[in-house]
Amino acid sequence: xxxxxxxxxxxxxxxxxxxxxxxxxxxxxxxxxxxxxxxxxxxxxxxxxxxxxxxxxxxxxxxxxxxxxxxxxxxxxxxxxxxxxxxxxxxxxxxxxxxxxxxxxxxxxxxxxxxxxxxxxxxxx
Numbered sequence: 001x002x003x004x005x006x007x008x009x010x011x012x013x014x015x016x017x018x019x020x021x022x023x024x025x026x027x028x029x030x031x032x033x034x035x036x037x038x039x040x041x042x043x044x045x046x047x048x049x050x051x052x053x054x055x056x057x058x059x060x061x062x063x064x065x066x067x068x069x070x071x072x073x074x075x076x077x078x079x080x081x082x083x084x085x086x087x088x089x090x091x092x093x094x095x096x097x098x099x100x101x102x103x104x105x106x107x108x109x110x111x112x113x114x115x116x117x118x119x120x121x122x123x124x125x
Contacts (some may be wrong), residue, residue: 022058
């Protein structure tokens, strides 16, 4: 189970004046439409993430001292993902920032990039 608060605490406890600016996840799972919400259910853990359009990237431009701006493709990734769906079960890989959920709600995964009909690679022998 994803626990961003615990991750932030661990980083702060290192004492290196570090903090958690954000977290990005790669989630392999099944795309689901539930009423008006788009979800991805992780294939290995069954954890559910609410999908949303990308608001801002986690990546940081050290020279400019600001977040790296999203490309047009990244900005439109959520819209492209849901436009491909045709009321079918499909495996996807979704990459993007994860935000802390409200109490009792699943975390939100902002779609920065996705792979349609994703197939996980078998573990090497």
